[in-house]
Amino acid sequence: MGGQGLSRRTFLKAGGALVVGAGLGRRGVRPAGAQTIPSADRFLGKPLATDAVDSFLAIHADGSVTLFSGKVDLGTGARAAFRQMVAEELDVPIERIAMIEGDTALTPDQGGTGGSYGVSRGGMQLRRAAATARQALLGLAASRLGRPVGDLEVGDGMVRPKAGGAGVSYGELVGDRRLGLPVDPKAPLKAPKDFRYIGKSIPRPDVPAKVTGRNLYVHDLTLPGMLHGRALRPPAVGASLVSVDEASIAAIPGARVVRLGSFLGVVAEREWDAVRASRLLQTRWSGGGSLPDHAMLYDALRAAAVVRDETIARRGDLSALTAGASGLRTLAATYRWPIQTHGSIGPSCGVADVRTDRATVWTASQATHRFQPVFARILGLPTDRVRLIYLDGAGSYGQNGADDAACDAALLSKAVGRPVRVQWMREDEHGWDPKGPAHLLEFRAAMDDRGEVAAWETQAWLPASTAGLPTVPLLAPEAAGLPQPAGRSSGQIQQNVDPPYRFPNVYAVVHWVADAPLRTSPIRAPGKVANTFAVESFTDEIAALAGVDPVAFRLQHLTDARGIEVLRTAAARLGWQPRPSPRRADPGAAVLTGRGIAYIHYKHEETRVAMAMEVEVEPASGRIRVTRVACAQDCGLMINPDCVRAQVEGNILQTLSRALHEEIVYDRQRVTTVTWATYPILTFPEVPAVEIDLIQRLDQPPLGVGEPASAPVAAALGNAVFDATGIRLRTVPFRPDRVKAALAGRAG
Amino acid sequence: MTRLTLRVNGATRDVELDDPDTPLLYVLRNDVGLTGTRFGCGLAQCGACTVMVAGRAIRSCVTPARAVVGQAVTTIEGLGSPERPDPVQAAFIAEQAAQCGYCTAGMVVTARAFLEQNPRPSEREVRQALAGNLCRCGSHLRVLRAVLRAAAAMPGGR
Numbered sequence A: 001m002g003g004q005g006l007s008r009r010t011f012l013k014a015g016g017a018l019v020v021g022a023g024l025g026r027r028g029v030r031p032a033g034a035q036t037i038p039s040a041d042r043f044l045g046k047p048l049a050t051d052a053v054d055s056f057l058a059i060h061a062d063g064s065v066t067l068f069s070g071k072v073d074l075g076t077g078a079r080a081a082f083r084q085m086v087a088e089e090l091d092v093p094i095e096r097i098a099m100i101e102g103d104t105a106l107t108p109d110q111g112g113t114g115g116s117y118g119v120s121r122g123g124m125q126l127r128r129a130a131a132t133a134r135q136a137l138l139g140l141a142a143s144r145l146g147r148p149v150g151d152l153e154v155g156d157g158m159v160r161p162k163a164g165g166a167g168v169s170y171g172e173l174v175g176d177r178r179l180g181l182p183v184d185p186k187a188p189l190k191a192p193k194d195f196r197y198i199g200k201s202i203p204r205p206d207v208p209a210k211v212t213g214r215n216l217y218v219h220d221l222t223l224p225g226m227l228h229g230r231a232l233r234p235p236a237v238g239a240s241l242v243s244v245d246e247a248s249i250a251a252i253p254g255a256r257v258v259r260l261g262s263f264l265g266v267v268a269e270r271e272w273d274a275v276r277a278s279r280l281l282q283t284r285w286s287g288g289g290s291l292p293d294h295a296m297l298y299d300a301l302r303a304a305a306v307v308r309d310e311t312i313a314r315r316g317d318l319s320a321l322t323a324g325a326s327g328l329r330t331l332a333a334t335y336r337w338p339i340q341t342h343g344s345i346g347p348s349c350g351v352a353d354v355r356t357d358r359a360t361v362w363t364a365s366q367a368t369h370r371f372q373p374v375f376a377r378i379l380g381l382p383t384d385r386v387r388l389i390y391l392d393g394a395g396s397y398g399q400n401g402a403d404d405a406a407c408d409a410a411l412l413s414k415a416v417g418r419p420v421r422v423q424w425m426r427e428d429e430h431g432w433d434p435k436g437p438a439h440l441l442e443f444r445a446a447m448d449d450r451g452e453v454a455a456w457e458t459q460a461w462l463p464a465s466t467a468g469l470p471t472v473p474l475l476a477p478e479a480a481g482l483p484q485p486a487g488r489s490s491g492q493i494q495q496n497v498d499p500p501y502r503f504p505n506v507y508a509v510v511h512w513v514a515d516a517p518l519r520t521s522p523i524r525a526p527g528k529v530a531n532t533f534a535v536e537s538f539t540d541e542i543a544a545l546a547g548v549d550p551v552a553f554r555l556q557h558l559t560d561a562r563g564i565e566v567l568r569t570a571a572a573r574l575g576w577q578p579r580p581s582p583r584r585a586d587p588g589a590a591v592l593t594g595r596g597i598a599y600i601h602y603k604h605e606e607t608r609v610a611m612a613m614e615v616e617v618e619p620a621s622g623r624i625r626v627t628r629v630a631c632a633q634d635c636g637l638m639i640n641p642d643c644v645r646a647q648v649e650g651n652i653l654q655t656l657s658r659a660l661h662e663e664i665v666y667d668r669q670r671v672t673t674v675t676w677a678t679y680p681i682l683t684f685p686e687v688p689a690v691e692i693d694l695i696q697r698l699d700q701p702p703l704g705v706g707e708p709a710s711a712p713v714a715a716a717l718g719n720a721v722f723d724a725t726g727i728r729l730r731t732v733p734f735r736p737d738r739v740k741a742a743l744a745g746r747a748g
Numbered sequence B: 001m002t003r004l005t006l007r008v009n010g011a012t013r014d015v016e017l018d019d020p021d022t023p024l025l026y027v028l029r030n031d032v033g034l035t036g037t038r039f040g041c042g043l044a045q046c047g048a049c050t051v052m053v054a055g056r057a058i059r060s061c062v063t064p065a066r067a068v069v070g071q072a073v074t075t076i077e078g079l080g081s082p083e084r085p086d087p088v089q090a091a092f093i094a095e096q097a098a099q100c101g102y103c104t105a106g107m108v109v110t111a112r113a114f115l116e117q118n119p120r121p122s123e124r125e126v127r128q129a130l131a132g133n134l135c136r137c138g139s140h141l142r143v144l145r146a147v148l149r150a151a152a153a154m155p156g157g158r
Helices: A002-024 A078-090 A118-145 A207-211 A271-280 A294-303 A368-379 A402-416 A426-432 A475-480 A528-546 A550-556 A561-574 A641-661 A713-725 A736-747 B024-031 B087-094 B104-117 B123-129 B140-153
Strands: A057-059 A065-069 A097-101 A152-155 A158-161 A227-232 A240-245 A256-260 A263-268 A282-286 A306-315 A329-337 A349-354 A359-363 A386-390 A420-423 A439-447 A453-463 A506-513 A592-601 A608-618 A623-634 A689-694 B002-008 B011-017 B050-053 B056-059 B072-074
Touching (some): A057 A118, A065 A118, A078 A118, A118 A152, A256 A402, A329 A528, A359 A402, A368 A386, A402 A475, A453 A528, A550 A561, A608 A713, A623 A641, A623 A713, A623 A736, B087 B140, B104 B123, B104 B140, B123 B140
Parallel strands (some): A065 A097, A359 A386, B002 B072
Antiparallel strands (some): A227 A263, A256 A263, A349 A359, A592 A608, B002 B011, B050 B056
């Protein structure tokens, strides 16, 4: 690394040393988890390139191993799964493996944590590095023992002669020295028959600490001399700060105002004093108040200027839609998905220590490496003088307010010259986290006299993302007038607007529109949740028009064997009774029951999920009760099946919540749904029975798990409601007033 | 300056507050140093800040610290530790009933207080008892199983 590495080491050390204090200073309790390894800073200056084995792991003299992962564990089980993958390839007992995550000074840049790529990409990089290391260790042992590699075997961190006799440990072979090797993409991986760790439901290392209140979240970090801060957001989106009456908080001990343009914050020695100051501070703002009319959200999206059209799928021709040929029946429908928040239970928090020549930021960011240069530019520091360190936060499911809170803390710390912790309040998170954008999808289809789909057309209107934008713009630099990447991003929200079925004539286009009412970011399974709701509901409409059972209709048009298997498995698990939907129920019944199914082949190339469910609908109240869910998923190789199961459970329940309850509403000034009372989410009494079949594919590569099962949930729900009532719900959320109105429309 | 003496997890703690109305949550986290109790909403709508006062589950984000003077306060740390978890915590670990874990302390404390009152609950009663505790990750199914498992394991349990 030479002098530059030494320089970086010196500069970053002070920040890192504070982690030691955080880890040990809490009444002798050292929290479990990744970021509290007290001696982590001894690794400063280590390689970080993604093609070097030493970037990913270090083997210590005592035989223990430290992993360095750019991808982080957001409560998903990556902390278990990554260790399992490395334990497997290195042949080291899993309890001897420690892990450091998302620290820009210590971990390689493996891209942000998202897109369900944690294991399939990030974990596989670790696995290949470990496999390369294993080969190197065998070579070193062969020299040491004077025997050919073929005569040696590896187990529990030791290399031994197969014939017996003295072996040599990894610690003796390497002993904290670097291996100095490039990752060999062809290094042999363990065969499934030899798996000891992969495929086992090993308990997550962070759960005991989380359950006993000992896990260190970024919210819990305390630094010497640290102040508590709060950022004050304007009363209207886009408003400018005119004046601040600092005397209005004079009575609060130690409270100070920080103002940078229209970025406004308060700091105080005590957190409650910072909260009080933020509430009492008298301010005047001007401008803003120009948000569009929320009641016209979808009309505005449909009428918005289109930046460009992107063809997602095109095969055959759509003449059946317009030819007016005899025997053809056509169908058209419009589907709408609202703006939603990530809805993290803990409002976002960040802690920053910004000095004149360097900065350390502790953050629950899903993308510390991407934000490192952004923070450096905002703070006016060289990138290599800025260190972002991941610490656990409340679940974020995309980009919530975590990066904004971290940036708030950084600007306040820079202004006051002391470490600052900023935790958002509830109204900040609901009101100002970047939102999942609204979706509008219009469909047309034609069916011939044999019930075959002669044409399918999707048109989607979605807010355009800015090409090459590294990170979502943050609130604080925007208000302060500081430079940062400008634009919009929502993730890959165009994926899966086209059906997964082998219809001969398909056209799917996304009309990218210039703007959206509120700032956007990726939200779990970006776009796929809304698009699959629409595509799989419309598929159900076609099946109903054809008078074909919804499962049978899908199976008729699916050629992918793994997709067929999950559909059959979920249907069987639910006890699916084949018949066309809707069922013919007594319209006067107090409770109507139905079942629905939906399917996703995630991004058309990854995980397959089928989701079936049973619902009860109460016409008098419009209330939907989901009674049972049956899900089948094929995500290839599962490293830790119980962690996979937990992700599937979470996808199901979170998306039921989004489909049944959730919509962000705003007036002309700002978001108005800023509490759990006005933005309700799923509660325990509503939770259905859930049965999950996971298909283990030991001989296949691992595919994503964190998102896919969320995609088919809303369509399965809407299809079940249709089965029960004959009413097609095409706009989320399915709140009782909307359901009641739809049912009344039928009656009328 | 307001001086209070609190009893937290069996220990006596003297604290000094700038504001006599300071919520118990901030005192526990920042003055007593027990950060397992979490800020979620400040409005008693989510349950992340739940602690026990004299055996009853309360929302520490809306309870002034002065209101609990003279009463026994029990936080998540006071129930047990990773090495010696209480029966509810042990059941949560056995069921792996946490993802991000931010809501978990509130769930555990609510469940513990509930089981003290109702040691043999039905699943329906557990759901009602936790109706005011929000979880975003979707750990509900495991939490329900964990509470029922704890009920079976606790003295006098079913």
